Amino acid sequence: xxxxxxxxxxxxxxxxxxxxxxxxxxxxxxxxxxxxxxxxxxxxxxxxxxxxxxxxxxxxxxxxxxxxxxxxxxxxxxxxxxxxxxxxxxxxxxxxxxxxxxxxxxxxxxxxxxxxxxxxxxxxxxxxxxxxxxxxxxxxxxxxxxxxxxxxxxxxxxxxxxxxxxxxxxxxxxxxxxxxxxxxxxxxxxxxxxxxxxxxxxxxxxxxxxxxxxxxxxxxxxxxxxxxxxxxxxxxxxxxxxxxxxxxxxxx
Amino acid sequence: xxxxxxxxxxxxxxxxxxxxxxxxxxxxxxxxxxxxxxxxxxxxxxxxxxxxxxxxxxxxxxxxxxxxxxxxxxxxxxxxxxxxxxxxxxxxxxxxxxxxxxxxxxxxxxxxxxxxxxxxxxxxxxxxxxxxxxxxxxxxxxxxxxxxxxxxxxxxxxxxxxxxxxxxxxxxxxxxxxxxxxxxxxxxxxxxxxxxxxxxxxxxxxxxxxxxxxxxxxxxxxxxxxxxxxxxxxxxxxxxxxxxxxxxxxxx
DNA sequence: ATTCCGCTATTGTACGTACAAACGGAGATA
DNA sequence: TATCTCCGTTTGTACGTACAATAGCGGAAT
Numbered sequence: 001x002x003x004x005x006x007x008x009x010x011x012x013x014x015x016x017x018x019x020x021x022x023x024x025x026x027x028x029x030x031x032x033x034x035x036x037x038x039x040x041x042x043x044x045x046x047x048x049x050x051x052x053x054x055x056x057x058x059x060x061x062x063x064x065x066x067x068x069x070x071x072x073x074x075x076x077x078x079x080x081x082x083x084x085x086x087x088x089x090x091x092x093x094x095x096x097x098x099x100x101x102x103x104x105x106x107x108x109x110x111x112x113x114x115x116x117x118x119x120x121x122x123x124x125x126x127x128x129x130x131x132x133x134x135x136x137x138x139x140x141x142x143x144x145x146x147x148x149x150x151x152x153x154x155x156x157x158x159x160x161x162x163x164x165x166x167x168x169x170x171x172x173x174x175x176x177x178x179x180x181x182x183x184x185x186x187x188x189x190x191x192x193x194x195x196x197x198x199x200x201x202x203x204x205x206x207x208x209x210x211x212x213x214x215x216x217x218x219x220x221x222x223x224x225x226x227x228x229x230x231x232x233x234x235x236x237x238x239x240x241x242x243x244x245x246x247x248x249x250x251x252x
Numbered sequence: 253x254x255x256x257x258x259x260x261x262x263x264x265x266x267x268x269x270x271x272x273x274x275x276x277x278x279x280x281x282x283x284x285x286x287x288x289x290x291x292x293x294x295x296x297x298x299x300x301x302x303x304x305x306x307x308x309x310x311x312x313x314x315x316x317x318x319x320x321x322x323x324x325x326x327x328x329x330x331x332x333x334x335x336x337x338x339x340x341x342x343x344x345x346x347x348x349x350x351x352x353x354x355x356x357x358x359x360x361x362x363x364x365x366x367x368x369x370x371x372x373x374x375x376x377x378x379x380x381x382x383x384x385x386x387x388x389x390x391x392x393x394x395x396x397x398x399x400x401x402x403x404x405x406x407x408x409x410x411x412x413x414x415x416x417x418x419x420x421x422x423x424x425x426x427x428x429x430x431x432x433x434x435x436x437x438x439x440x441x442x443x444x445x446x447x448x449x450x451x452x453x454x455x456x457x458x459x460x461x462x463x464x465x466x467x468x469x470x471x472x473x474x475x476x477x478x479x480x481x482x483x484x485x486x487x488x489x490x491x492x493x494x495x496x497x498x499x500x501x502x503x504x
Numbered sequence: 505a506t507t508c509c510g511c512t513a514t515t516g517t518a519c520g521t522a523c524a525a526a527c528g529g530a531g532a533t534a
Numbered sequence: 535t536a537t538c539t540c541c542g543t544t545t546g547t548a549c550g551t552a553c554a555a556t557a558g559c560g561g562a563a564t
Contacts, residue, residue, distance in 0.1 A: 011525095013547060037514060048549050053515090061313075069515045070556035188440035188458035188482035206440035206458035230440035263555095265517060289544060300519050305545090321545045322527030 015054035035073040107132035116148035120220040127151040141199045143228040267306035287325040359384035368400035372472040379403040393451045395480040
């Protein structure tokens with residue numbers, strides 16, 4: 001075990017060095033069966049408990065760790081979810097609201113799509129797995145979701161039953177790379193005829209259009225577009241309690 | 253000066269007691285001409301510097317304070333803005349992006365509006381000040397903004413030049429109550445004919461619809477609706493750097 | 505077998521000290 | 535007058551110590 005020693009001459013604070021060090025080891029999954037205690041950190045890195053705690057404090061402030069008095073420190077496996085913005089996972093938002101939901105798979109096949117490939121940042125002729133789903137909440141249509149993934153990463157996904165599963169959870173379960181970088185963008189749109197029919201929207205009813213591109217350590221993992229009914233799914237910010245802006249479905 | 257002493261027998265940590273104490277005094281505006289230094293806190297509250305710093309750390313984590321080495325602690329006057337979600341002020345977002353902007357006042361008058369009154373939570377026959385503005389960024393129309401405020405609060409606003417001023421800043425300047433509670437909601441819409449013309453939108457182009465209701469200590473201050481061009485104003489979340497979801501205008 | 509007690513491990517709180525780094529103003533200097 | 539240097543103030547970092555509070559485990563007592 002070659003612990004990278006901390007550089008006491010560096011202008012970077014010791015605790016900050018320790019933080020990046022621990023963050024690395026966290027992402028490498030070294031602590032999946034247990035995070036070191038304060039005492040272990042002080043001895044293995046030869047810093048004071050104060051310094052070790054400052055590093056750990058930063059990590060737990062980022063949501064990567066949860067500490068509990070008497071119990072110890074547990075690694076937050078949903079590191080990724082935590083670090084994302086409010087728009088993270090449509091599936092999870094709906095689930096969190098307690099609305100019964102399901103997915104109807106419209107397409108699941110290998111395709112070539114120049115537009116999606118460009119957004120993924122891969123060759124325009126690259127083969128992609130396209131997963132197209134109609135999402136239902138409370139029995140009524142909520143969103144149309146289309147995800148393109150590079151074929152080599154997504155091949156095992158072709159056999160999965162998608163009707164009740166979140167994409168990222170499934171990726172994680174089968175060891176496929178889950179995005180830890182990327183961006184997403186939300187715009188209003190007039191849905192096309194196909195989507196309008198799927199979502200059972202009247203003419204002249206607008207919808208949200210959510211685009212997302214996700215990378216894993218720099219390599220593209222998914223490109224996704226989602227058309228969401230605006231009347232049933234709203235972005236609500238309640239700052240009475242000082243809460244963060246949040247995405248949540250309205251009551252049906 | 254009767255400093256509320258801290259209760260050392262309480263199960264609540266000393267630093268937490270100190271935090272709420274300082275937060276109270278902050279909101280009362282006691283520190284507008286200077287926040288006490290670590291040393292002053294330790295002596296006046298008779299705690300260690302460690303404890304005082306823990307309290308201050310919490311406050312600055314909430315965005316109420318900004319500390320700087322060598323300089324001291326400054327009160328963040330925009331406490332309100334900080335505590336809000338990402339959608340806070342359209343004006344400020346555009347300004348932050350460095351886009352040249354202006355407002356064209358379409359209406360500024362005293363009205364009665366049952367719908368707005370209901371949303372404000374006041375009598376449906378109450379007189380309200382309606383401020384309707386077309387917001388321009390980079391010379392092109394960006395949004396149509398309509399704000400209703402109770403007449404008694406907003407009377408002096410009738411004389412203000414609104415072409416370049418943010419509503420909240422103006423409220424604060426004249427001592428009128430600035431909201432510290434409320435909620436906002438974002439949905440997609442097909443703009444009506446009037447708004448479509450104002451925003452120079454083609455038919456079938458959707459837009460964001462932002463509603464906001466703001467209170468000051470429980471009493472309603474404003475009800476506001478904003479129709480925003482979706483093609484020029486987008487909600488972008490970039491989590492490459494772990495940044496929060498942010499609202500910012502796209503480059504024109 | 506079950507309950508209860510107490511021990512240990514671990515994090516939280518709170519105190520202390522010392523020095524480093526950075527800002528800003530006072531005073532010296534050109 | 536303008537600029538530079540020095541020094542005090544203030545926050546940041548880092549060390550130390552001690553005890554409290556809590557969770558979980560094992561052993562004792564019923």
